[in-house]
Amino acid sequence: MMSIAASIAFLAVLGAFGIIFLRRIAPMLTALETAAYGAPLGAVLGTMLVLILARAVGLGGATVAVAVAALGAALAGQLSHGSREDGRPWGATLVSAVRRMRARPPAYLAIAVVGMVVIRWALFWSGALVLTDNGLVAMHVNVFGDLPVHMGNAAAFAFGENFPPEHPRFAGHPLAYHHLTDLTAASLIPLGLDPGGALALHSLVFSAFVALALWAFALRLTRDLVTASVAVGLFVMAGSLGWTVMLQQFQGSADPLGGRLWAFEAVREAGYEWQNMFYGFLMPQRAFLYGMPLAFLSLTLILIGQRLASITAFVTAGAVLGLLPLAHLATMLALTLVTPFLVILFPTRRWIYFFAAWVLVALPQLFLQQGGGPGALGFIRVQLGWVMGDVPWPLFWLKQLGLFLPLVVLALALPRLLPRDSYRLLAAFMGIFVIANVVVFQPWDWDNHKVLVYWFYASCVLVASLLMWAWRRFGPIVRCGLAAVTATLLLSGVLEDVNQLLRRDFYPLFTTEEIHLAARVRDETPPSAVFATGNQNNHPVPVLAGRRVLMGYAGWLFAEGLPWQAREADLRAILAYTAEAEQLMDRYGVDYVVIGPIEREALGANLDAYRRTHLSVIATANYEVFAVGP
Numbered sequence: 052m053m054s055i056a057a058s059i060a061f062l063a064v065l066g067a068f069g070i071i072f073l074r075r076i077a078p079m080l081t082a083l084e085t086a087a088y089g090a091p092l093g094a095v096l097g098t099m100l101v102l103i104l105a106r107a108v109g110l111g112g113a114t115v116a117v118a119v120a121a122l123g124a125a126l127a128g129q130l131s132h133g134s135r136e137d138g139r140p141w142g143a144t145l146v147s148a149v150r151r152m153r154a155r156p157p158a159y160l161a162i163a164v165v166g167m168v169v170i171r172w173a174l175f176w177s178g179a180l181v182l183t184d185n186g187l188v189a190m191h192v193n194v195f196g197d198l199p200v201h202m203g204n205a206a207a208f209a210f211g212e213n214f215p216p217e218h219p220r221f222a223g224h225p226l227a228y229h230h231l232t233d234l235t236a237a238s239l240i241p242l243g244l245d246p247g248g249a250l251a252l253h254s255l256v257f258s259a260f261v262a263l264a265l266w267a268f269a270l271r272l273t274r275d276l277v278t279a280s281v282a283v284g285l286f287v288m289a290g291s292l293g294w295t296v297m298l299q300q301f302q303g304s305a306d307p308l309g310g311r312l313w314a315f316e317a318v319r320e321a322g323y324e325w326q327n328m329f330y331g332f333l334m335p336q337r338a339f340l341y342g343m344p345l346a347f348l349s350l351t352l353i354l355i356g357q358r359l360a361s362i363t364a365f366v367t368a369g370a371v372l373g374l375l376p377l378a379h380l381a382t383m384l385a386l387t388l389v390t391p392f393l394v395i396l397f398p399t400r401r402w403i404y405f406f407a408a409w410v411l412v413a414l415p416q417l418f419l420q421q422g423g424g425p426g427a428l429g430f431i432r433v434q435l436g437w438v439m440g441d442v443p444w445p446l447f448w449l450k451q452l453g454l455f456l457p458l459v460v461l462a463l464a465l466p467r468l469l470p471r472d473s474y475r476l477l478a479a480f481m482g483i484f485v486i487a488n489v490v491v492f493q494p495w496d497w498d499n500h501k502v503l504v505y506w507f508y509a510s511c512v513l514v515a516s517l518l519m520w521a522w523r524r525f526g527p528i529v530r531c532g533l534a535a536v537t538a539t540l541l542l543s544g545v546l547e548d549v550n551q552l553l554r555r556d557f558y559p560l561f562t563t564e565e566i567h568l569a570a571r572v573r574d575e576t577p578p579s580a581v582f583a584t585g586n587q588n589n590h591p592v593p594v595l596a597g598r599r600v601l602m603g604y605a606g607w608l609f610a611e612g613l614p615w616q617a618r619e620a621d622l623r624a625i626l627a628y629t630a631e632a633e634q635l636m637d638r639y640g641v642d643y644v645v646i647g648p649i650e651r652e653a654l655g656a657n658l659d660a661y662r663r664t665h666l667s668v669i670a671t672a673n674y675e676v677f678a679v680g681p
Contacts (some may be wrong), residue, residue, distance in 0.1 A: 052559055054243025055252070060095070061119060062256050065235070068122045068657065071129040073348075079355050082269065087263035088403070091341050092371070094257065095378050097122050097227065097234045102377075105234075106214045112241040130151055130499055161266065164280040168262045172329070176255040180247045181333075186562040191551055192315045195558035197335035199594045200607060201233050202246040208237035208598030209246070212578040216577055218592055220603025221613050222581045222639065227426045228611065231377045232257075234336045246595065250337070257340040261333060262287075268347040269512050271354070272473040275519065282515035286508050287333075290543030291325040292453045293318035297546055305651015312550040313543075324438055324497070325451040329553070332504055341499055341506070342379025345371055346505065353405070354472055357397050368569040369405040375413020376420055381501035383413070384428075388502060391467065393477035397472075420451055421588035427493045427612035434491040437499055444488070455514060455540050462513035469516050480509035495610045503522050560589050564671050569595030571669050572676065580642040583625045585649035601625070626650050628660035642680035647673050 070089035080088070097118060104114045118535070159667065180198075181188045189195035204226075207219040216226035232253070239249035269279035296318050333339050349368040356364030375383035418427075439447035448456055463464050463481070466474045483506040487499045491544045518533055550556065562570075569591040570584075579627075581599050584592050588604040601610070602622050608615040625644065640651060644665070650656035661677045663665075669676035 056242055057242040058239040059114060059256075060233075061251065064119050064122050064126070065094045065097040066090035066256075066260075067093065068097060069095075070124045071126055072096070075129060075276070075349075077352060077364070079359070079364070080351065081265065081267070082273075082519050084267045084348075084351060085607055087215070087260055088344045088351075090260045091257060091264070091344035092374075092412050093122075094235055095231055095341050095374050096347070098231045098238070099374075099377065100418075101238050102231075103213075104232060109212050109214060110208050110241065115238050115241055116219070118238075120675060121326075128449045132399075143660050150404045161270075161276045166267050167468040168283065171261045171548070172258040172262070172551075173255055175334070176251045177256065178554065179251055180315070180560070181430065184563070185559070186566060187560045189558040189560045190554055191330065191334075191556055192558060193330055193335040195407065195560060196407040198247075198250065199560070199589050201337055203594045203597070203603070204228075204230055204233035204270050205237040205596060206241065206246045207593070208234055208597070209240035209597065210578060210597030211572050211599060213597070213599070216225065217599060218613075219597070219599050221371040221608060221615070221618070222599040222601055224613065225420070225422055227421050228478060229338045229342075229375075233479055240631075246597075254334070254340065255338060258333065261340055261343055264344040264347050265508070268351065269515070271351055272477065272512055273516055274470060275516075278512075278519045279517050282521060284511045284535075285511040285515055285540065287329050288541045288544035288548070289455065289511070290319070290327040290541075290547065291323040292402050292452045292539075292543070293321070294539075294542040295321065296321045296544055305437045310553075311555045313547040313555075315556075318543075322442065325452065326500070327547055328504060328507065329544075330547055334639070336381075336501070338381070339380035342375060342382030345378060349386070349477060350476065353393065353397070354476065356401060357399065357472065359397075360401075360402035362401050365405040366408045369408030372409045372414075374415050376416035380426075381498075382505075384492060385422070385483060385502040387507040388483050389479050389505070391480045393476065396475040396479055421586070425554060427610070430494040430612050431492050434496055435488060435489060437488050438496050440554040453539055454536050455510070457500050458517055458536075462517040465517065465520075468513070472587055477513055479511045480506050485547055494612050498610060499557055500504070517524075535584065551616060561591055561595065564673060565591040566595065568592075568669070569672050571671075572596040572598060575669060576643060576676075580645045581640050582645055583622060583636070583639075583641045583679075585654060586622065586649065587621065587649050587653075590649070623654050623665065626654045628657040628664070636679050640680075642678070643668075644677045646675050646677070649673045 066089070069092040070086055070391075073092055074085050100121060101114065102120045104117055108114060179190055179194050181190060181564075189198065203219050207213040208528055211219065213219060213226075216230060218224040218226045218228075231613050233250075236246075236249040236253040239252065240246060244252065262283070265283045266279055270276065273279050273282070297313060298616075300314065300317060316364070349371045352364045352368035352371070356368065361636055372386055375386070426659040433457035436444045436447070442450065462468060463478065468474070469477070469539065483502055487503050487506070491499055492502070493499075494654070513596050519538065522533055573596045576596075576598065578597075579599075581601065582592050582631065583601045584590050586600075586604055588607070590600070590603070592598050593600045593603055602615060602618045604618060621635050625635050625641065626646065635641075646656045646658050646661060646662060651658060658675065661675070663679040665679050667675050668678045
């Protein structure tokens, strides 16, 4: 319990620092916006401080304590001024904002929607990873598929002294990846949490701020509490028409899928690519926890700067986006795509200051992160229709989104649904949809989803505005039709959510033996050691022990644009102990070789050869670790 309390205190200091700092630099924001965007901003700035300290002395309890002390001192300095520009204390300002909301009956709907989202996500993260007698289990397919990446990053920072950051799954290569969210979680490990618990707690806290950010930005755009609440509900619950697949599976069988209400594999095989935003992106791709609030903050400042003719607001907006290289590269790409449309729709010379601030803050980070190269963006190519395959393009999108897409088109045809500036800003995001259906930006074409997330959010605000306009304008018959249409949009997300809530999915992640093996590797090998292991996504050495490996899961490396094919051949040669194995181990600086079930069955590892030639330093029932380095 002490470790959880200390971790919550650390995250509270980060959030409080960001909230007070944002109020100082952007006093024109509402109290809700300051809280929703300020806490993630504080986490980004505070984690950058941790990164600087850790590069100098490593990541330990003392490093975290120094960072907390520095942020606490800055926070105390800000609070010592005691009030806002209007002379009112901070507490009185927040209490007044809450009272104003209570005075408006629709506010209860907003509180209920955001509250239910936060409670549901809290329940999810409290049970996303379950430790059983047989080992650690993931309770969703994307927890199994993606969370090991982030667990490995956090473990490498905390246990592997991985500073300056080197790629944990491609030893010797820089970590050209947005890793701030994982470093924040890693900072909780010296406070007593394990990697899985640190990720779950961090995700739980900042998922709540994402929910607030989604609602705050929708409220800014619509100026209507109910419409903003509907927009948030659509964004977090909507999905594809995959629910039709599930209905077909249910027909003619009392228990067609073992009691499962949502079968990810069956839906994908049927050609439904679009995923629920929480289960597909906010949960597994954790960098959205920082990227999305920063994007909304910058866009809000642009709207304010346009209205007030404020150069300061544009400069601040650009500087905020400049924090994205280490926070979330996909968000930076999405804003890069949408900004030219914003410049056209909001013509002003103040954009010069915006771009200057963006470049000055972002460019040094990008250079250090990408080593001067393009990274995964080096794989940009034209691919008409994105991932539509043999399905005609219009039918592909109707299959993915159903009636949502016609509703977006209809909402765009009715610009008076929204305030003028809001409509123009949302219209700018339609450019992302067009571009992402023509150009693929990363090696894996599916990753265009990461920029389409922002198009989808803008579209949810448009559709919510249309639905509420029609609801208020027409009578019961039309309202019943609107309810039925909305149900078709939400049913996939509801099925997936209830399926997870009932814990109908069950994906073994690590056995008890593998957890024990990782603990021994942490205790008995140097933090900077390089291992040759199997390259499955859930290998215990890189994920739990935080040790760098010659090569991790090929799918992840492919998605990052890394040249994994030649290294996989070398890994196979090392594990098989071919004639060139010793030379290859020397070239890559391999210190240890791990041979277990995957290494033997999938990669042809020669256990007998290693037993004859190298010292076995760790052995369990199914694994052996051999020292091969100097």
